[in-house]
Amino acid sequence: MDIANWLMGQWTAISAAPAAYLGTIIVVWAVATLFARARLGDEAAAAKERSEHLRQRLSDVEGDKSQLLKKLESHGEDIVALKADLAARPRIFVGPEKPRDMKDGDLWIN
Secondary structure (H helix, E strand, O other), X not given: OHHHHHXXXXXXXXXXXXXXXXXXXXXXXXXXXXXXXXXXXXXXXXXXXXXXXXXXXXXXXXXXXXXXXXXXXXXXXXXXXXXXXHHHOOOEEEOOOOOOOOOOOOEEEO
16 A cells, blocks of 8 residues: 555656656666575575475375285285284283273283
């Protein structure tokens, strides 16, 4: 809103010499762009490199996920059997207080 008010206040000067006003805007914009590129050019290149690295890493992770899902599909029964075997084994607890979720067959060492 302040810029609009300033432009309205300066409109007589702008309308009297529009070429000078536009030329000044172009020069200021060019200098600002060059300054920003010189100041932030290395950071922008580093950010682009990091972005490319992360995209490659994401692609690798997606490939790994795909391989693991295929293995899970082919060995799913084995995993279910392992989980059942682990659930059937007694758990061993160590500590000064008796655990609340102890089941028959679990061991408690204090």
